[in-house]
Every structure is written in structure tokens, then in C-alpha cells.
Amino acid sequence: MPQHRTRHSAEFKAKVAVAALSESKTLAELATEYGVHPAQITRWKQELLERASDVFGKAKKKEVNHDAEIDELHRQIGKLKVENDFLSNLPGLSLAGRRNKR
DSSP, rough: OOOOOOOOHHHHHHHHHHHHTTSOOHHHHHHHTTTHHHHHHHHHHHHHHHHHHHHHHHHHHHHHHHHHHHHHHHHHHHHHHHHHHHHTTSTTTOOOHHHHHH
């Protein structure tokens, strides 16, 4: 009978890797507790250590892009306000006058 591979969620992998990092239990104890091979726990632990900086690096980039997007939107609002003020001061283009003519 062929064995099937168990697919673990990212949350489960993170939980096991953090438990391995805390070193409160041995790999053998963690393997028994979570039902995972000790070598797999070691791989997840290494992957967590390698990618930990990505978690904090991506947050900074999103924040910077968010600020840039806000600045761009404020620029567009200012431009539209100037255009609106200009057009509202032109004679014959009054919105009130247009409504009455209909």
C-alpha cells in the first residue's frame, strides 16, 4: 500500500519551527509531539531562520509604497481642484445655468 505525503499548512510549519527554535524540547520530543520527522523539523527551522528577514523587509517596502501612493493621490486631488476652480469661473459654464436650460 503506497504511503501518501502529508501536506502541512504554513501555520503548522511555523509553529513547529518556533518550538524548535525555543529549544525547550529536543527534536525527538517535538517529532513525537507533532508527528513529523526530526529532519523535517530541522529543515523548517533553517528555512524560518533564512527567511525571517523577508518578513520585516516586505513590511517596510509596503509602507514606503503606501506613502508614495498617498502623495500621488494628494497631487491628483490638487490638480483636479485647480481645474475645477478654473472651469467654474468661466462665464457660460455655470452648472446652475446648465440645469436651468434643460
